[in-house]
Amino acid sequence: MDIIRDVLDNQLVDHNQRKMGKVDGIVMELRDGEAPRLTYIEVGVTTLARRLHPNLADWVAAIATKWGAKHSQPFRIPFSKVRDVGIDVEVDLEAEATPALAYEKWLRDRIIQRIPGE
Template identity: 75%
Template sequence: MDVIRDVLDNQLVDRNQRKMGKVDGIVIEYEDGKQPRLAYIEVGLVTLARRIHPRLSALLTIIESKWGAKHSEPFRIPWSKVRDVGIDVDVDIDAEDTSALAWEKWVRKQIISRIPGA
């Protein structure tokens, strides 16, 4: 498997087939004398911004903390929870039980709910 091509930026789908964002990062662990291993996939705006430029991720972290977003840290999904990699990356977790949707919930509560008729 080509991890960058097959996993990075693909749609994440939880065990209930609910979309929970895109794979924004991949974490690989290195140990002396052992092969590198896939440890986690990361979901979060800060991880995506870090891929563009480190200063952008620092700026987003500051903005999120000032605007009241509770989970500015990226959410990590252990590679052991990945069930299938295809067009989507299927994971064996429930999106509602994680902080992966924190930004979406914050926008819904702070912005969308205040729009008349929403």
């Protein structure tokens, strides 16, 4: 499996095929004398911002916290929870039971809901 091509930026879905966002980051464990081991996939706007610039992630987390977001840090999913990697990355979790959708819910409640006509 080509981790970057097959996992990073792919659609993440729960065991009910409910979309949970995109895979924003990959966390690997480096071990002396052994191959790296994939430990987590990360979901969250701060991980995406970190890919652009490390300081941007801190800024995004601070702004989100200031504006009332409950989960400004990325959500880590153990790679052991990954059921299938194909067009989508399917995990053995339920989207609503995780903080993976926290940013989307916050955005919906604080911004989108206040747009006239929406």
